[in-house]
Structures are given as C-alpha cells and as structure tokens.
Amino acid sequence: VSPLPSSPRGVGAMEIVAMDMKVSGMYIARQLSFTGVTFRIEEIPLDQQYKIVYNKAAKLWAEALMVFQQAADWIGLESRKSLWGQFWSAHQRFFKYLCIAAKVRRLVELAKEELAKDKCIVIGLQSTGEARTREVLDENDGHLNCFVSAAEGVFLSLIQKHFPSTKRKREKGTGIKRKRKQRGRCPKALKGVCDPVGVIKISDDSSTDSDMGLDSDFNSSPESVFETDDVIFVEHTYNGFAAEDRGSFHLLPSQKEMHSLRELEHVEKMKQDLLAKVKALGKELPLNTLDELINHFGGPEHVAEMTGRKGRVVCRPDGSVMFESRAEQGLSIDHESHSPFPLVFSLPQLVAIISEASSSGISLQADRRVKNQKRRVHMTLELPWSADRAIQQFGRTHRSNQVSAPEYVFLISELAGERRFASIVAKRLESLGALTHGDRRATESRDLSKYNFENKYGAKALDRVLSTILNHTENRVPVPKGYDRGEAAFFHEMKQGLISVGICCNQMKYGTVAVEKDCSITKFLNRILGLEVDKQNMLFQYFSDTFDYLIEKDKKEGKYDMGILDLAPGVDEIYEESKEVFLTPGHPQDGQVVFYKISVDRGLKxxxxxxxxxxxxxxxxxxxxxxxxxxxxxxxxxxxxxxxxxxxxxxxxxxxxxxxxxxxxxxxxxxxxxxxxxxxxxxxxxxxxxxxxxxxxxxxxxxxxxEGKECFQGMRLRHYYMLCGALLRVWSKIASIMADITNTSYLQIVRLKTKEKKKQVGIKIPESCVRKVLEELKQMDENVKRKHNQ
Structure with missing residues (x-):
C-alpha cells in the first residue's frame, strides 16, 4: 500500500486505509450486524430540588478549594502536585456520582414503561460505590441502618486523608530519592532541640510519600514521641526560608513556637469546619445509585445484580435497612457473573444490572436456547471511560443466535459537564468504526458524535472562549440567548466561575487572571462539573456555539473533513450515467479504479x-x-x-x-x-x-x-464525478492535481446508493479537475498495460 501523505489526516486516513485494504482482500473486520438494533439518546431534565442540592455542592467545593489553598499556604507546603491531583480526582468522582443520581428517577420510569410492553431491562453501570459503604460499615462496627451516599464519602475521604494539615511540607528537591542514611530517630540525640509543638500525629488512614528523616541541625525529638506514635514534622520557616537554609542552627524563641502552634490549631479548625459542612450537605446528597435502583425495582428478588461487590444495603419488608453479604444468597459472585447463561430474566427477575466487572463474557441476549426470549432494552446509566469497555458492555445484549436485536438507550442529563463522559466514548467509537468498517459512523457513534469535542475544533473553541472571557478579545459568537443580563455581566460571571473550579487563577504578583497550564478539553469538561447548574450550562452553551461557528467557518472555506459524506441523503433519483475502468500499479498485484459520472435529481415533488x-x-x-x-x-x-x-x-x-x-x-x-x-x-x-x-x-x-460555459445554480439535475476502487494507489497524484487547480489537496470521500440499488463509496472529483484527472488515469492505465505486455 502506498504511504499516506505526511500531514496528519486523523480518522479520515483510517477510513481510506481500511477501505483500500478491504478492496485488496487483505483485511477482514468481522462484526455482528446492527440490523434491527435501535439507538436513542434520552436527555433528562433536572428537577428544581436537585438543582438546589447541586448548586450547594458546587459552592461547597469552591469553598473547599480556597480552604485547601489557604491551609497549604499556612503550613508552607511547597510541592502541591500530589495534593491537587487528589483534590481534582475526588472533585470529578463526586460530580460524576451526582450526574448519575440525577438520572435514576427517569430511568426507573422508562424501565417500567418498557416492562409494561413485555420487554426485559439491562442497566449498564461502571462503579458500584461499594468502597464508601465498606467505610461506613467499618466505622459502625459492621452495622448499617441507612443507605449510604457515595458522593459524600468521596468528599469526606478527601478531607480526612489529604487535607494539608496532615501533610509534611516537602523539602526542596522532592522527587529525587535520598540515598543517605535516615536520621532523627536516635534516642541519644540532644533533648530540647525540638519541642513537641513541632510534631503532629498522623491518623492511621493518612498517607504521605515523604520520608521521615530530618536534617542534622534539626534532628531530634523527645524519645516518648518516637516510641509511641507515628509522627510528622512541620518545618518552621522564617521569612520563607526553611531551617536548613538559614546557616547555623539556633533555638526558636518561645513566642515563635506559640505562633506556630496557633497556626497548626487554626489549620486543624479549618479542616474540622469543612468536615462539618460536608456532613451537613451529606444529608441532602443522593444515596448510592445501585442500592437505590434495586430498591426502586422491588429489592434483590426482582433484580439480577451482576457486579463485583461483595455485599449490598437492602430494605427489609418492615422498612428497616441492613447490610447483607451477596455470598449468602445461594450463588457465589464468580459463578453468577461468569456462567455462560446466568440465572437472570427468570420471573420475577426481569431487570438486570451489570457493572464493569461483568461487562465481558456474559450472555444476556434474547437467545433461542433460553426460556425468556423477550426483547432486551439496554439502558446505559453511566458511560465507561473508554470505547473498548463501552463496546464490551453493549455486546452483552447483542450477540449471535438471538431472537430479537436489542434497543440501546443512552441516558444523558442536561448537565453540560456530563457531555465529557459522552465525548470520550464518541471519539473512541469514531476511530473504531473507521478502522473496522472504513466508516467512522459505522459504530454507535452516529448517535454520540454530536458530543465529540475532543478534536482540533474543540481545542480552538476552548482557546477562543477562555481568551474572550479573560482578556475580552473579540469573538463573533454572541453570548447565549437565554442570558439576559448583558455581555459584560456574562463574561464577569463566567470568569468568577472559572476561578472557582481552578481553570483560571489569580496571579497576585501581576494582579491578573491566568489560565491554568495544560488546560485541555478533557480538563475543561471535567472542571465545569463543579459550577452551579445554570452557570455550567451557559458556559458550555457558549463553548458549544463557538465550536459550531468554527466548524461552519471551515465548511464555507472548504477545509472541513466531514468523513464519508452522503452525496444525496434521502434522494432516490440517482442515476449512473457512465463509468470508465483504469488499471493502477501496485505491489504485489495491480489494482483498478473506476471513474463514475453520476446524475442526481435533487427536486422535491x-x-x-x-x-x-x-x-x-x-x-x-x-x-x-x-x-x-x-x-x-x-x-x-x-x-x-x-x-x-x-x-x-x-x-x-x-x-x-x-x-x-x-x-x-x-x-x-x-x-x-x-x-x-x-x-x-x-x-x-x-x-x-x-x-x-x-x-x-x-x-x-x-x-x-x-458564453458557452456551464451553470448549475438552483438546477434540479446535478452531475457529480466519483473515483472508486483502490484509492490509496492514486491518492497522492489526485491530491496533487487538485492542489494545482483548486489550491487545496483535501479529497472528500462520498457515499451514495443509485436507483439500481448499487452502493458506491469513493472520492468526489470537482468538475474543474475532471479533465486533468482523466488524463492522469489514462496515462497510468497505459503504463500498467505496457508493463504486462513486456
């Protein structure tokens, strides 16, 4: 196969390579046909009560960001990469749980409607929230009397384990492993050099990856401390310099010690106040999604749960709540999750919930060999992080030997930030379709593609949006129509929102606001989850409008890669007027391309x-x-x-x-x-x-x-010219001809179905290039024939 031009062509290049290899008989990508499968996206509106809770959570996270920053400043924490990694990871997981919880009520309604139509339901999740349930169980000595909120657990765990008050300020040069012998634990060290006020106890669940060694001029502590507790040392600083930077060592004045102690007490108070606010919010936060779903459908006896968790919280007939082990229910988890035909969809169990743990190997299709052959409705409540996992989970209900194909329902809330989860899957599905079918729209992405922002237009749109909001640079995209307080107020409000979620930060030194480094589309969509609902949706709408504007601009300039474009969608009156076949050189064998002239009647009777x-x-x-x-x-x-x-x-x-x-x-x-x-x-x-x-x-x-020229403006009958066959062999030459005539080497791939029901996929040749292209193809054909005759 001749190499592609060196410029990156992305998904379009994948399509061409896959098509050419299939034409040459070198490549087969087998996949079950999607005939009969239906896809739809349910966009779920948020009720007012949920918005109130979400907005409270967003404000508390913005406050937590400030408190974490202040606490880190107070104790002089220098290396903060790990701290912020933990913070934003928890931030994303917290709001992901809220996004999922927003869809539970509507999912239950949809599922009951489908059950009434004599169908079976499969609900796809990724996470179970078991970790938080286990934590609460341990705290209460193995007893539970209420359902647990996974979102609250994520927030509490972040503060308890990673709040700066329990982190040692790292020394300069962190990241280089010190090879010298650790010191500071010698019981013979001089007493009185370090007072116990410089010591903080570490709780059992704290984690720190800095070592416990101290420098020689600050290397001792009372023996009793070392013998009884794990400790962490806070290095005192004068005017921003640590002890080792001040040269000779001297004892700290007592008032400095007292000031240091007050600082530590103040930081600890900040932590406790934040914990109290999270616990107060926790009373309003949604409960564990999986337990809530099972409860809504009537309990474990009505729902087949296929997840990896070892226990669950259930509601008894008398209304009380308890934790029960799944292993006590008669089947082991491994047996239930991995048997070829699990005992699901047997009355009264017409609902199955699967997580990532049971997303491969298990068969849940309407198989001819099982008793229950009702049509499956696969509802995706939580999209996985990768397309591979998405395909795996969708494949549980769509397999060979099935009586009926499944229905797929993607549930996406109106929260703008949730587009992030659909975006990553849409991007991967496009690549998968391009490789396996020579068409990026061959997989489920035909329904999710509108959520794909992870491309060059997304990056350009983000850059323009942030520049407009922060620097007031000109942007031809107006503010969203739903915003009625004017442009200046919109940009001010959005700037404050971006600061509250850490996308932008105040630069005290220069008195300006700057964008955080490496702010990608993924980071942007992750972070805006932490904005209040209306603010989040307005910002996303502005970003989306800018994204659409940039695509439309490129389409007008002929620079937009639309993948395989339907030449005349919805038009049946397509006629194949003529075709010419040309041989093309290749290795190990020659190929051929076919030049078609197509007539399309665009009119509407x-x-x-x-x-x-x-x-x-x-x-x-x-x-x-x-x-x-x-x-x-x-x-x-x-x-x-x-x-x-x-x-x-x-x-x-x-x-x-x-x-x-x-x-x-x-x-x-x-x-x-x-x-x-x-x-x-x-x-x-x-x-x-x-x-x-x-x-x-x-x-x-x-x-x-x-004047003897042609004009087709507004004419019903249009002529198109297409080149089909082994396209890669002629790609560079055709692109070169087009670049000379039209100033662009971009080749548009088109697809159509003629009136005779023939399907054609190939390159669209502009009318101005037809003569030169035919000359080149004839020359190529003659050269191949001459070689054969020798």
Whole structure:
C-alpha cells in the first residue's frame, strides 16, 4: 500500500486505509450486524430540588478549594502536585456520582414503561460505590441502618486523608530519592532541640510519600514521641526560608513556637469546619445509585445484580435497612457473573444490572436456547471511560443466535459537564468504526458524535472562549440567548466561575487572571462539573456555539473533513450515467479504479411536499411564498421548525436547504399561504428547474450559458464525478492535481446508493479537475498495460 501523505489526516486516513485494504482482500473486520438494533439518546431534565442540592455542592467545593489553598499556604507546603491531583480526582468522582443520581428517577420510569410492553431491562453501570459503604460499615462496627451516599464519602475521604494539615511540607528537591542514611530517630540525640509543638500525629488512614528523616541541625525529638506514635514534622520557616537554609542552627524563641502552634490549631479548625459542612450537605446528597435502583425495582428478588461487590444495603419488608453479604444468597459472585447463561430474566427477575466487572463474557441476549426470549432494552446509566469497555458492555445484549436485536438507550442529563463522559466514548467509537468498517459512523457513534469535542475544533473553541472571557478579545459568537443580563455581566460571571473550579487563577504578583497550564478539553469538561447548574450550562452553551461557528467557518472555506459524506441523503433519483475502468500499479498485484459520472435529481415533488406538510405541527410550519417576484415568479418553499426559532427549508428545485433559516428572516421575505395557493408555484418551479439554472428562471437567460460555459445554480439535475476502487494507489497524484487547480489537496470521500440499488463509496472529483484527472488515469492505465505486455 502506498504511504499516506505526511500531514496528519486523523480518522479520515483510517477510513481510506481500511477501505483500500478491504478492496485488496487483505483485511477482514468481522462484526455482528446492527440490523434491527435501535439507538436513542434520552436527555433528562433536572428537577428544581436537585438543582438546589447541586448548586450547594458546587459552592461547597469552591469553598473547599480556597480552604485547601489557604491551609497549604499556612503550613508552607511547597510541592502541591500530589495534593491537587487528589483534590481534582475526588472533585470529578463526586460530580460524576451526582450526574448519575440525577438520572435514576427517569430511568426507573422508562424501565417500567418498557416492562409494561413485555420487554426485559439491562442497566449498564461502571462503579458500584461499594468502597464508601465498606467505610461506613467499618466505622459502625459492621452495622448499617441507612443507605449510604457515595458522593459524600468521596468528599469526606478527601478531607480526612489529604487535607494539608496532615501533610509534611516537602523539602526542596522532592522527587529525587535520598540515598543517605535516615536520621532523627536516635534516642541519644540532644533533648530540647525540638519541642513537641513541632510534631503532629498522623491518623492511621493518612498517607504521605515523604520520608521521615530530618536534617542534622534539626534532628531530634523527645524519645516518648518516637516510641509511641507515628509522627510528622512541620518545618518552621522564617521569612520563607526553611531551617536548613538559614546557616547555623539556633533555638526558636518561645513566642515563635506559640505562633506556630496557633497556626497548626487554626489549620486543624479549618479542616474540622469543612468536615462539618460536608456532613451537613451529606444529608441532602443522593444515596448510592445501585442500592437505590434495586430498591426502586422491588429489592434483590426482582433484580439480577451482576457486579463485583461483595455485599449490598437492602430494605427489609418492615422498612428497616441492613447490610447483607451477596455470598449468602445461594450463588457465589464468580459463578453468577461468569456462567455462560446466568440465572437472570427468570420471573420475577426481569431487570438486570451489570457493572464493569461483568461487562465481558456474559450472555444476556434474547437467545433461542433460553426460556425468556423477550426483547432486551439496554439502558446505559453511566458511560465507561473508554470505547473498548463501552463496546464490551453493549455486546452483552447483542450477540449471535438471538431472537430479537436489542434497543440501546443512552441516558444523558442536561448537565453540560456530563457531555465529557459522552465525548470520550464518541471519539473512541469514531476511530473504531473507521478502522473496522472504513466508516467512522459505522459504530454507535452516529448517535454520540454530536458530543465529540475532543478534536482540533474543540481545542480552538476552548482557546477562543477562555481568551474572550479573560482578556475580552473579540469573538463573533454572541453570548447565549437565554442570558439576559448583558455581555459584560456574562463574561464577569463566567470568569468568577472559572476561578472557582481552578481553570483560571489569580496571579497576585501581576494582579491578573491566568489560565491554568495544560488546560485541555478533557480538563475543561471535567472542571465545569463543579459550577452551579445554570452557570455550567451557559458556559458550555457558549463553548458549544463557538465550536459550531468554527466548524461552519471551515465548511464555507472548504477545509472541513466531514468523513464519508452522503452525496444525496434521502434522494432516490440517482442515476449512473457512465463509468470508465483504469488499471493502477501496485505491489504485489495491480489494482483498478473506476471513474463514475453520476446524475442526481435533487427536486422535491409536490405530492411528497404536501404529504410532509400534513405531518407538521408547529404554529409557523407550512408553505410560504416570497413577497418579491423574480422573472414574474414567486419563490415557493415549505418550512419546518427544528431547534429554537430556526427552520429547515424545503424547495421544489433543490429539496432540503443545507442552511437553516431564522423565523425573523423567514417572515421578512416570505408570507405563509395555504397548500392550494402554493401548489401552482411549486409545480411550476419543479418542472422549469429540471435543466435550467436560477438565472434562466429569474432573467429568462443565463450569461454563463450564453458564453458557452456551464451553470448549475438552483438546477434540479446535478452531475457529480466519483473515483472508486483502490484509492490509496492514486491518492497522492489526485491530491496533487487538485492542489494545482483548486489550491487545496483535501479529497472528500462520498457515499451514495443509485436507483439500481448499487452502493458506491469513493472520492468526489470537482468538475474543474475532471479533465486533468482523466488524463492522469489514462496515462497510468497505459503504463500498467505496457508493463504486462513486456
């Protein structure tokens, strides 16, 4: 296979390579057909009570960020990388739990609707929240009398284990392992050199990766301390310099010792106050999702749980709550999770919950060999971090020998930050589809692709958004329409929000606000989870609008890689007018490419337009006629409301218009009419535009046609030229020809299905390049034939 050009082509290159290898018979990517499988995304609105709790949590995390920073400053903590790693990891997990909890009520409603339709439910999760349940169980000596909140546990654990008051200020040069012998534990050391106020006890669950050795000039402590406790030493500083930087050692004045003690007491008080606030919030936080789901569906006897956890919290018939071991229920966890046909979907168990632990190997499809053959509805409550795991989990309900294909339902809340979880899976699924099918849309990403922001446009959009908010640089994207307090207020509010989640930070030295280094799309989407709901959604909307604007700009300039583009989606009138076959050189064998001329009738017949109009329900939907006439003719169209106040327009000569129209623009140029009045104008335009351009309609003649050139503007019948076959062998030469003529070497891959039901996938050749491309292909063909004849 000839090498691809050196410029990175991303997913598009994967498609081309996979297609070429399949054409050459070198590559087979077997995958179960998705025929009969349905996909849908349920976007779930948040109720007002949930928003209140979420906003409280966001404010408390913003406060926790400030408290952690202050505490680290008070004790002079120098190396803070580990601290902030733990903080933001907990931050992400906390809000992930809240995102999942927001969808539980709606999931239960949907599941009950599907059960009423005589179907079975599979609910996909990744985490079980067992760790927090175990912690509470240990704290209460093995007893539990209530359901546990996993989100609260994450927050409490962060403060208890990683608050700066229990971390040793690391020395300079941290990260280089000291080879010298540890000192400071010698019982013969001089007494009185270090007072016990410089010692803090470490709780059993604290963790520190700094060693306990002290420098020779500050190397002792009372023996009793060393004999009885694990300790941590806080090095006192004068004017920012540690003891070892001050030269000769001298005893600390007692008032300094007292000041140091007060500092430590103050930091400890900050910690306890923060813990108290988290515990108060914990009373309102949602409970463990898995336990809550099982409880909603009637308890363990009605739900088949296939997870790796060893125990669960259940509600007894008398209303009391207790912890029970799953191993006591008759089957071992390993047996239940890994048997080929587990004992699920046997009445009354029509609901199964699977986690990452049971996402491979297990068969939950409507198999012909099992008694229960009801259609499976696979609901994904929590998307996994990688596409591989997503495919594995989806594959549990879609396998060979099934009676019916499953339905997939992706539950995504209206929280903007949750797009992060869909984004990473969408990106990976695109790559997977490109490699296995030669089409990035061949996998489930056709439903998730709108959530994929991890590409060059996402990075550009983020850079522009942050620059606009912080530096007030010009951005042509207006603030979201739902925000009514003006542009200046929007940018000020968003700046404060970005500071509260650590994306931006105040630079005291310069009195400015700067963006945190290495702020990627992933980090941005992770962090904005910590903003209040409305603020989060507004910021994400502004980012999303900027993202769409950049893509639209590149599309207009012809720079956008749209992958395999449907040449005429929804149009059946496609005719193959001619084709020419050319041989291409290759190793180990020669290949061939086929040059097609395709005719596409884009027009929309009156009967189809009228039938479509009958299904429209919007107050502004229907037929419209232009106020102005051109060439004594009114322009007629059919308008269908899409999102917000934008309308999709259908015209008799070109069918569906690619650009949506706003309601204001529509009403300025057109008036709404009844179908009876529109019919004559529609049919007239449809018939006249078959082989005549708009200029001929408006002016009765076209200057380009009179000059002997071609004009296709507004014409129903369009000609396209496609090159199919072993594309990689001719790729660089075709790209070179196009670069000379059109100033761009980008080749658009297109797909279509002709009226004769033939499917074609290939490169679209612009009309201006057809002559040169054919000359090159003929020359290549002659060279191959000459080589064969020798």
């Amino acid at each position: 009156w009967e189809e337009a009228y039938e479509k109009s009958l299904k429209l329900t919007g107050s502004f939907d229907g037929f419209y006629l232009s106020y102005k006439t051109r060439g004594c003719k009114h322009t007629c169209l059919l308008a269908e409301q899409s999102r917000g106040k934008n309308f999709i327009l259908y015209k008799p000569n070109i069918g569906k218009q690619s650009q949506p129209e706003s309601l204001d623009s529509l009403q300025k140029k057109y008036r709404r009419v009844l179908p009876e009045e529109a019919k004559e104008h529609w049919e007239s335009s449809y018939h006249f535009s078959l082989k005549k351009c708009n200029h001929a309609v408006w002016n009765r003649s076209c200057k380009l046609i009179q």
